[in-house]
Amino acid sequence: MLFPEDHQPGVDLILPDFSYIADRLDDVVAVVLTHGHEDHIGAVPYLLRLRADIPLLGSQATLAFVEAKAQEHRITPYTLAVKEGQVERLGPFECEFVAVNHSIPDALAVAVTTAAGTVLHTGDFKMDQTPLDGRLTDLRAFARLGERGVDLFMVDSTNAEVPGFTTAEREIGPVLEQVMGGATKRVIVASFASHVHRVQQVLDAAHAHRRKVALVGRSMVRNMGVARDLGYLHVPDGVLVDVKAVDSLPDDRVVLMCTGSQGEPMAALSRMANNDHRVRITTGDTVILASSLIPGNENAVFRVINGLTRLGARVVHSGNARVHVSGHASAGELLYCYNIIKPRNVMPVHGETRHLVANADIAVKSGVPRERVVLAEDGVVVDLVNGRAKVVGAVECGYVYVDGSSVGEIxxxxxxxxxxxxxxxxxxxxxxxxxxxxxxxxxxxxxxxxxxxxxxxxxxxxxxxxxxxxxxxxxxxxxxxxxxxxxxxxxxxxxxxxxxxxxxxxxxxxx
Missing domain, CATH: 3.10.20.580 (Ubiquitin-like (UB roll))
Incomplete structure (x- = not known):
């Protein structure tokens, strides 16, 4: 699923166009999900509308997020929970799952072995050496797969232009505590509804400063409920309260955790900035945008920041404080992975064109021949035959726009x-x-x-x-x-x- 950009006015969500497989849905043996972020699972219910019994594979946390989302669509999916080290046979595909570190718990890379060769897909990952949940990216498994032979390495490109290594999540906690300690009135923190680690840090900082936390936004309440039930979110006693109870608390004892860090028009923070929410921003409030800017969302986010500032809030964001770190591997980490795995072919994925090209350049620097690096856009068909990955054609695919209650009408x-x-x-x-x-x-x-x-x-x-x-x-x-x-x-x-x-x-x- 994609976020709409400025040139797509009025659109709520952007889904992939499934029409190119509509007459071949019986050939789909399973859908493998690497993690539970919205851009990776948001379109699953729309696919299941076409065929409800497609098996879904993913980690426990990922499937819990998917099931909660599917329930809103009145769909009960067929799921199989997997964990790192597990191997599953799906038709002609043998899938081995590898632990990777990301900004959401339980993320997985997938090694797919077939008669044509082995493909290693990282999913979204980074190499945080001190992760909040203690779950490291399994570089030993990467090295083992590399020794066995990786014919095609499909690797996250989001931070390929960023030099060095991505900052550790643990560095955010002290900054949040400092900002919260200096706040004299309410603190409103905006983040992705699935960013369990960031919500944990907000809960811990609020507990340290004797503040109560209320979750605002349907998706935030839903996802954190799932995370708490599964043990991924640890809530200190007495910290979490219902949003209705906030009105009876002193302003200096309140933290609101909400959605809308990307300027989404219907999200809680955007409505607060427009004075169109039950929570009214007043002079002295502190608003923290605990996320990075997704390319294309800059104007919407700055519009929200200006609206909040106009209402008298102090806005803290990644441009003026370290209140967020990326969940994606930077150039140094990518080079590290190429040297460990030594893949025969590389196909950069997950990023805009500039990110894919930057990742391709890193692969070439590590020794992968330029002719064995495949740059492909959506719809491009890549074959892996006799140890070579090549572009062999394309299928027609595009976007399906969700606009209010209509899907695909726009x-x-x-x-x-x-x-x-x-x-x-x-x-x-x-x-x-x-x-x-x-x-x-x-x-x-x-x-x-x-x-x-x-x-x-x-x-x-x-x-x-x-x-x-x-x-x-x-x-x-x-x-x-x-x-x-x-x-x-x-x-x-x-x-x-x-x-x-x-x-x-x-x-x-x-x-």
Whole structure:
């Protein structure tokens, strides 16, 4: 699942387009999930709508998050919980699971062995040497697989442009405690709803400063409930309270843990910034954005920061304090892995084009021949044959937009219309013509929205519309084509006179 960007207005979620496997769903033997972050499991219920009995494999925590999400869609998935060191046979695929460290508990890498060779997929990972849960990335398993022979290494590219090693999670705890200790009123912390480690650090810091914590947001409450039940989240006695109880507590004894760190319009923090939430931001409140910026979300996040600051809050974020560290391996860690595994072929995954290219360059520096590094986008078909990975074709795939209750109804053309409406405005023209002569009987009536000029500016175009219609009818233009005549005339005029390209909706009525 993807987050919508600025050029996709009104979209809530972006899902993969499953149509390319719609007629082959019976060939799917299983879906293997590396971890429980939303961008890796968010579309699972939509796939299960097409075939509900596809087996899902993942760690205990990952499957618990998936099952809770599927329950909201009234789906009970068929699941098999696996753990590091476990090997499962799925049709022609033998999958071995390897522990990796990430910003969510129970993340796994997967080694897939087939007759064609062995593929090692890291999932999202880093090499934190002092993880909060004590669960290290299993480099010994990586080395063992490398000695056996890894034919294709598919490796997380998110931080490939970042030099060195990713900072340890433990360095965040003292910063959170310091910020919380200096806060005089309420503290609101925004994070991903699945970031169990960060929520744990907030609970510990709140306990140290004798504050109560309330979880805000449906997904935050759901996921932390799952994490607590499974023992991944340890809540100090008496710290966690219901959000309704916060109103009766002094401001300097309150911490609110909410969603919305990426500026999502319907998330709790964005609504607080817009004064559209039961929690009202007041002067003296401290807001902590405990996450990094996902590329494409910058404008939305800064909009939220400005809104919170305008309301009098002190906003602490990764740009002015170390309140977040990445969950992804930096360039030094990636190079370390290449040298341990020594793969025959490499295919960078999980990142934008610039991240994939940077990761490819690291692979080449480690000794992988350039011709054995595959750079592929969504839909590209890669075959592994005789120890070589090659691009052999592509399938048509794209995005499915979730907009409110509709799934897949919004198209790229609809989004283009929304962008035009938002950026250029809207002009409607209603005109009644004599079907025999083409003369204008009534109108043209012109109404505009989102256009800065006053109504009088359209006076000069009315005679041009009338003349064009009369000429078109005389030339044998049909009624259905007259609307296009009006659209062209008004479009040329708006481009030259207003220097704008508004959406133009003509209505021509024949009398």
């Amino acid at each position: 198209t790229d053309a609809d989004l283009k219309d929304r962008r035009i409406l938002g950026e250029e405005g809207f002009v409607s023209i209603v005109v009644v013509v004599d079907s025999a002569t083409g003369k204008v009987v009534a109108g043209p009536e012109i109404h505009a929205r989102g256009v800065a000029e006053g109504e009088a500016v359209f006076d000069s175009i009315r005679p041009q519309i009338a003349a064009a219609l009369q000429e078109a009818v005389a030339g044998g233009t049909t009624d259905a084509q007259l609307q296009q005549v009006v659209r062209r005339v008004v479009g040329r005029w708006a481009g030259g006179k207003l220097r704008r390209r508004p959406m133009i909706i003509p209505l021509v009525v024949s009398a």
